[in-house]
Amino acid sequence: MEIDFAKQLRGSLKVKELGLHIHFFDKIESTQDYALSMAQNDSPSGTVIIAEKQSAGRGRMGKKWISPKGGLWMSIILQPRFTSRKISLIQFIGALAVGDSILEMTGIVCTHKWPNDILIRGKKVCGILVDANFEGDKGGTVVVGIGLNANFSTQELFNSATLEGCSDVTTLRDEIKHDIALNDITKLIIEKLEHYYLLLEDGKTREIIESWKQGSEIFGQRVTVNDGNNVFNGRALDLDDSGALLITLADGSVKKILFGEVKVIYAV
Numbered sequence: 001m002e003i004d005f006a007k008q009l010r011g012s013l014k015v016k017e018l019g020l021h022i023h024f025f026d027k028i029e030s031t032q033d034y035a036l037s038m039a040q041n042d043s044p045s046g047t048v049i050i051a052e053k054q055s056a057g058r059g060r061m062g063k064k065w066i067s068p069k070g071g072l073w074m075s076i077i078l079q080p081r082f083t084s085r086k087i088s089l090i091q092f093i094g095a096l097a098v099g100d101s102i103l104e105m106t107g108i109v110c111t112h113k114w115p116n117d118i119l120i121r122g123k124k125v126c127g128i129l130v131d132a133n134f135e136g137d138k139g140g141t142v143v144v145g146i147g148l149n150a151n152f153s154t155q156e157l158f159n160s161a162t163l164e165g166c167s168d169v170t171t172l173r174d175e176i177k178h179d180i181a182l183n184d185i186t187k188l189i190i191e192k193l194e195h196y197y198l199l200l201e202d203g204k205t206r207e208i209i210e211s212w213k214q215g216s217e218i219f220g221q222r223v224t225v226n227d228g229n230n231v232f233n234g235r236a237l238d239l240d241d242s243g244a245l246l247i248t249l250a251d252g253s254v255k256k257i258l259f260g261e262v263k264v265i266y267a268v
């Protein structure tokens with residue numbers, strides 16, 4: 001199974017850099033941690049790690065990521081040829097690649113939740129995790145982790161004893177009522193990620209941000225943002241060129257938020 005998956009994927013990919021080397025596991029603790037350790041050993045940029053299941057998948061902000069068979073659990077090692085200032089935009093190109101691929105395969109238009117979630121009907125179907133090891137402008141390594149809830153039902157997540165932060169979650173199976181070809185969506189995501197990665201290298205920062213914004217429903221809305229230390233209330237204004245969220249506070253000042261959880265406050 002694993003050999004077929006990796007072999008077929010490698011054979012079908014139309015890429016210059018991403019996916020030229022693919023490592024497939026039927027089970028692993030975390031593709032992200034494995035990729036990070038590989039990256040330390042100078043694995044080529046574009047190396048992809050995929051696992052059928054993860055026993056210790058990681059999400060953002062120290063959360064667990066439940067990863068049963070049927071999902072796409074993938075990490076990609078990148079050695080960007082651009083400076084560290086653009087690293088924060090890698091989560092947006094990941095989200096764009098996944099959103100475009102879901103649209104192409106299922107016809108479903110996803111929305112983006114800042115900074116790194118992909119939603120269907122307001123429920124999270126995919127998360128992106130970016131780990132970077134960069135030394136100023138000297139370059140470094142980035143690992144992009146993609147967790148896509150695909151061919152299993154949400155019920156399977158709710159049945160998990162280790163469930164954490166799984167409200168407002170969905171899976172592709174729950175949305176389209178059948179399974180999708182994991183090989184095909186993986187191929188699309190890698191190809192589209194390469195496309196956006198090349199745009200980023202090419203300096204098309206604002207285009208990437210504007211494309212991401214088109215898929216987001218928060219701008220102009222009243223929001224509350226919890227960055228782990230403080231909660232800010234305001235109106236979502238824009239993203240700056242580094243992808244930070246700008247919100248207008250009640251006193252008219254603009255607050256720049258680098259990370260956190262955003263919730264839209266709907267009037268009742």
Ligand code: BTN
Binds near residue numbers: 061067073127146148
């Ligand atoms: C999030 O919190 O939204 C990000 C989730 C990222 C999960 C993926 S699954 C593949 C890779 N391996 C991990 O351990 N995490 C990422």
